[in-house]
Amino acid sequence: MGERVVRDGERRRRRPTKGGTVLSAQLIVETALRLIQEHGAAALTVRRLGAALGADPSALYRYFRDTDDLLLAIADELIGRTLCTWEASGDWRADLRSLGLAIHAGYQAHPQAALLTCARVTGRANELRSVETILGVLRGAGFPDAEAVRIYHVFVDQALSFAALDAHVLTLPRELREAERRAWPEVYGAVAADAHPHVASCAPLLVAEMSRSAYPAALDMVLASAAGRLGFLRGAG
Structure with a gap:
């Protein structure tokens, strides 16, 4: 096109x-x-x-x-679908967590499209609504505007980065995905303690942890950091 x-x-x-x-x-x-x-x-x-x-x-x-115009429309459609499934509770931390998980899940439902759209800025209605929603949650929680924008940036880029990373895994041929899954128990779960003592000690935990996306844990870390920052700002005020 x-x-x-x-x-x-x-x-x-x-x-x-x-x-x-x-x-x-x-x-x-x-x-x-x-x-x-x-x-x-x-x-x-x-x-x-x-x-x-x-x-x-x-x-x-x-x-x-052209096709890029269509691609931006596809990106905005995926954003809109996420917003349609999300409802605010009034608890800023819970709301951002549920929204982040919804963003991630929405892209995992369309991994091929995720790889094409996660890095794009659409400038369209759904994206604008998303930015407005997230900033509204943060400002409503009491974050000053500069802090709200900085946290928004980190929140969105983290969600999209993990969405693209995990989507890439989903688009691999099945045999490659299976080979990567087996590598954790077969390679890391069987290392010699004298050669790799830390890996050997943590091997069962590694095998369990690396079989799932790190996004929920990473999201919780960001939100905990943001909550700590908000507590500091309130104390300083």
């Missing part, structure tokens, strides 16, 4: 495609997500999308300038 700008007034297609489908930006995004899940980044072409939608590939330009 190359650069091609279509005037806003021409973006909507009101007639059904030759396959009987009425195109919309939402339908294109949902179809692209499905194709990416099945085929990875290679699926993000107008030819594949047109075939999946039963539409002439050129019709997609009525809705998106």
